[in-house]
Amino acid sequence: MAMEEKPKELKAPMTSFASINEDLVQNILRRLPASSFASAASVSKSWNQICNQILSKPKFASAFSLNQDEKVALEEVVSKVLSEPIRPHFAIANVTGSGADLSEKLDFLATKLGSQTPIVVSCASGIMGRDAVTDEHREVMLDEYWADGESNSCFGIILTVGILDFFIPKLNGSVAVHQPALVDKFVKSIRDYADSVSGWASPIGIILFGDEGADQKPVMEMLDYAISRDTVIVGDERTQFLYQSGVRSRNDYGRSKYFPAAVALVFARDRNKPRGTGEIQFHAALSSGVSAIGPMYKAVSVRKIGSETAPTTLLTARREGEQEIQDGQRILDDINNELVGQIGRSDLYIGVTEQRKCLIGSEKSRVLTFLVFHAVTGPFSNILFSSNWLLVIRGDEEYLFADGDGIRTGDYFQFYHSDPTTALSSCSEVSKNFRKLKGDWSSRNCLQAGVSDNVCNKEVVGGFVFSCCGRGESFFERCNVDSSPFLDNFPGVPIAGVFCRGEIGRGFSILNADEDPEERALHRCLHVYSTAYLLVSYTPAPPEH
Structure with a gap:
C-alpha cells in the first residue's frame, strides 16, 4: 500500500512547482519595459497568455519633463511611460512653449508608440504631473520672459498613454464658422460609434480638444443635447493640436482654409468584451x-454689427424687477462700485442664461437652458480674448459694446468675477x-x-x-x-x-x-x-x- 501511495506524494510537489514557475514568469514579465515585454509575448503561447493576463485591465502611464532640449525631453517622457509593460491604446501629449513644432512631436511619438496608435498632440499654457526623472509632482505655468530683447518661453511636455477602448472622430470646419451639417456629422459619428460598440448611443466619456480658431459652443450644445448627461466630457476648448488615428491626419495651419475644428477621444463600453472582464467608470x-456679483439683468435691445467673422454686439439692459433701461456706461459703473477693493485683481464675466432649441438631423427638437460665460473687459479687469466669450470693449451713454455675439433680446445675465x-x-x-x-x-x-x-x-x-x-x-x-x-x-x-x-x-x-x-x-x-x-x-x- 505504501509503495502505491509514493507516486502520489511525488506528484503533488511537481504540480506545486509548475504553479510557482508560472508565478515567477509573471513576476519577471511585469518588471520588463514595454519593448522587451512585447518581445517576450512572442516567445511562446504560454508566455503570450501570461502577457495578455498582465494587460487584461486598464492602465495609465504618465510622465512630465521640462528639459530645455526638446529631443531629450521627448526621450525622457517616452522612456518613462514605456518603462513598464503597456500596449498603448491611445496617447495624449501636451506641450508648452511658443512656436512648438507639433508635427515634429507627433512624428517622434508615432515612431516610438506605433504608427497605428491614435495620438493627440496639443499646446497648453501650462502642465502638471510627475517628473520623468525625479518623480516629483509639479504644476508649471508657461513662463515667458525677456532676454536680450527677445521673448523666450519655457518648454515642457507631459505624455499620457493608456489601455482603454476608444475611437477618434474628427470635425472639419472653416476657421471662423462651424457649419451645422458638420457639427451634426461630428456628433452623429460619436453616437454611431458608441452604439456599434456598446449598443447604446452614449459613450461613458469623451476627451475633446477644440481648435483655437473655432467656436466650440455649437459643438458642446449639440453634444449636450444628443448624448446622455451621464456621459462625462472634459477637455481643452481652445488650443492648437495635431493628431493621428490609424492613417495620419493632421491640422495644417497656414496652408488651408479648412482644418479639423475639434478632435475627440471617445470611450465606450464593449458589449462583446470577453468573459471575466471588469467595468470601467x-x-x-x-x-x-468665480462668484456672482450684482443684480440679475435682462437684455432689452441687442444689435449685431460687423462681419460674420468679426461681429460686435451692442446692447442695453434693465435690472430684474425694474422698468428703467440702463445704458452700457451705467451698468459698468454699477458693477465697478460692487467691486470696490477688487479693481485690477479680478477678471469679470457675464453669465448668460440662454434658452436654445436644439435638434440633430430630423430628430425632435428640445429647448435646453444653458449658462454661458462671456468675458468682460474694462478699467477694472484684464482682457481675455476668445471666439466664444463675449468681450465688453466699452460702454457709452447708449449701448454696452461687445466684441462677439451670443446674447439675444430677453436673455438674463449676471456678472461674475474670478475669486481665489x-x-x-x-x-x-x-x-x-x-x-x-x-x-x-x-x-x-x-x-x-x-x-x-x-x-x-x-x-x-x-x-x-x-x-x-x-x-x-x-x-x-x-x-x-x-x-x-x-x-x-x-x-x-x-x-x-x-x-x-x-x-x-x-x-x-x-x-x-x-x-x-x-x-x-x-x-x-x-x-x-x-x-x-x-x-x-x-x-x-x-x-x-
Whole structure:
C-alpha cells in the first residue's frame, strides 16, 4: 500500500512547482519595459497568455519633463511611460512653449508608440504631473520672459498613454464658422460609434480638444443635447493640436482654409468584451473659481454689427424687477462700485442664461437652458480674448459694446468675477468628494453595506485635470492646489493636467450630488476660472463559480 501511495506524494510537489514557475514568469514579465515585454509575448503561447493576463485591465502611464532640449525631453517622457509593460491604446501629449513644432512631436511619438496608435498632440499654457526623472509632482505655468530683447518661453511636455477602448472622430470646419451639417456629422459619428460598440448611443466619456480658431459652443450644445448627461466630457476648448488615428491626419495651419475644428477621444463600453472582464467608470468633478456679483439683468435691445467673422454686439439692459433701461456706461459703473477693493485683481464675466432649441438631423427638437460665460473687459479687469466669450470693449451713454455675439433680446445675465477664495473652497470640496468616493470603496464600508467583494477591489487607474490658465500658483498664492484632490486621495495614481484657455467640463452629477436642483437644470459645458477633473476607476469582474 505504501509503495502505491509514493507516486502520489511525488506528484503533488511537481504540480506545486509548475504553479510557482508560472508565478515567477509573471513576476519577471511585469518588471520588463514595454519593448522587451512585447518581445517576450512572442516567445511562446504560454508566455503570450501570461502577457495578455498582465494587460487584461486598464492602465495609465504618465510622465512630465521640462528639459530645455526638446529631443531629450521627448526621450525622457517616452522612456518613462514605456518603462513598464503597456500596449498603448491611445496617447495624449501636451506641450508648452511658443512656436512648438507639433508635427515634429507627433512624428517622434508615432515612431516610438506605433504608427497605428491614435495620438493627440496639443499646446497648453501650462502642465502638471510627475517628473520623468525625479518623480516629483509639479504644476508649471508657461513662463515667458525677456532676454536680450527677445521673448523666450519655457518648454515642457507631459505624455499620457493608456489601455482603454476608444475611437477618434474628427470635425472639419472653416476657421471662423462651424457649419451645422458638420457639427451634426461630428456628433452623429460619436453616437454611431458608441452604439456599434456598446449598443447604446452614449459613450461613458469623451476627451475633446477644440481648435483655437473655432467656436466650440455649437459643438458642446449639440453634444449636450444628443448624448446622455451621464456621459462625462472634459477637455481643452481652445488650443492648437495635431493628431493621428490609424492613417495620419493632421491640422495644417497656414496652408488651408479648412482644418479639423475639434478632435475627440471617445470611450465606450464593449458589449462583446470577453468573459471575466471588469467595468470601467468615469467620475467627474468641477472646482469653480468665480462668484456672482450684482443684480440679475435682462437684455432689452441687442444689435449685431460687423462681419460674420468679426461681429460686435451692442446692447442695453434693465435690472430684474425694474422698468428703467440702463445704458452700457451705467451698468459698468454699477458693477465697478460692487467691486470696490477688487479693481485690477479680478477678471469679470457675464453669465448668460440662454434658452436654445436644439435638434440633430430630423430628430425632435428640445429647448435646453444653458449658462454661458462671456468675458468682460474694462478699467477694472484684464482682457481675455476668445471666439466664444463675449468681450465688453466699452460702454457709452447708449449701448454696452461687445466684441462677439451670443446674447439675444430677453436673455438674463449676471456678472461674475474670478475669486481665489471661492476656487480654494471649491477645490477642497472636490477633494472631500474624492475622499468619500474612496471611502465608499473601502472593505469595511463594503461589508457594512453588504456590497459584493469585487466592488471593494475597485481601483483608480488614472486621471486628467483641465484647469483655467488664470489659476495656478499666482492665483492661489500656493503651489499644487489644482492637483491637490488627486494628490491628497490617490497619491500613487498617474495623473496628467493642463492649464488651458477654456476648460470643457460636463457630467458632474456623480460627485456633485448636493448641487441645487435649479443649478443642475442649467446646462454648463464651457467654464471660466474652473478646473475639471476626470477620474477613471476599474472594478474587476466577480469570480466565476
